[in-house]
Amino acid sequence: MDELKQILAAGPQLQWYLALSAILFTIGVAGVVIKRNVISMFMCIELMLNAVNLTFVAFSSYFRDVSGQLFVFIVMTVAAAEAAVGLGIIIAIFRNRESLDVDEANILKL
Amino acid sequence: MFTTLFFIMFAGMAIGCAISVVYQRNPLYSAISLIGVFLSLACLYITLAAPFIAAVQVIVYAGAIMVLVVFVIMLLNVEEEEHRITKLKYLLPAAILLGLLMLAQVSYVVTQVKADSRIKLSESNVGITESIGTGLFTKYLLPFEITSLLLLMAIVGAMSLARRSATLSPTTRIIPGTQVLPKYLVDPKAKYDPSAVESDTTEQVEKVLGIEGKREE
Secondary structure: OHHHHHHHHHOOOHHHHHHHHHHHHHHHHHHHHHOOEHHHHHHHHHHHHHHHHHHHHHHHHHOOOOHHHHHHHHHHHHHHHHHHHHHHHHHHHHHHHOOOEOOOOOOOOO | OHHHHHHHHHHHHHHHHHHHHHHOOOHHHHHHHHHHHHHHHHHHHHHOOOHHHHHHHHHHHHHHHHHHHHHHHHHHOOOOOOOOOOOOOOHHHHHHHHHHHHHHHHHHHHHHOOOOOOOOOOOOOOOOHHHHHHHHHOOOHHHHHHHHHHHHHHHHHHHHHHOOOOOOOOOOOOOOOOOOEEHHHHOOOOOOOOOEEOOOOHHHHHHHHOOOOOOOO
């Protein structure tokens, strides 16, 4: 009980943030492997990117360096650009195949 | 003490929404759960004294990217996934084994990290907009400029992907020798047939395509 109060008073540690980021990343990887819909796989990729963003910001906060947050800014920009182009590809695939199932998209011929 | 409680609350919300993203069969429910993940991560960034990144996270991720994803889901009218039978039986034990392996690696890394105490928002200038702007325009100017080029590439790529292929109007004259066109561009009714139409005169092209005499003058 005393130790619990001590942990609560000390504030969240860096290890907690890293563990949370690892858990989110693992859930994202599991989603990319399990999901069959292309858009759901894309959303799990965004989840992985956000887990890495959390790691960067946690390190930047605990080591008092702004470079981590700058890199998070750039990662967010890259994710936005990737979202635009990726969703354009998904729409083009859907136009030609009429299906968003990755199991059916197993040959390069349209 | 409140920061610890906030961390536990938002971390639990993030993990719950992340599991919901993977578990839901309807992609629209996954998208809404992902918005929940982004908002709880923004709150975690505030506990880490990074208000600029928290605001940018809400604006860019939850406000732009997820809106785009929801647009696409609604546009393509995506339905729920059906339950399928996994053909590979050894996939689940392999996944559990690799998951435990990754958990061991992460635990080792996490216990080796030694850091000072967490900074408070009131006494730090690491996460405020001014310091991020200063770093972005002095020390990290090259990544900034390259990122702007990347955005230009994304715009051009998205535009060229979204355009439908243009079909020639019937009154276009095909100048012999200057272009070899695929069949589906010249004949508006042809399916996607990329075989080339090569000829010397427009009349020959019409003969090949079978549309002689049908063009309007």
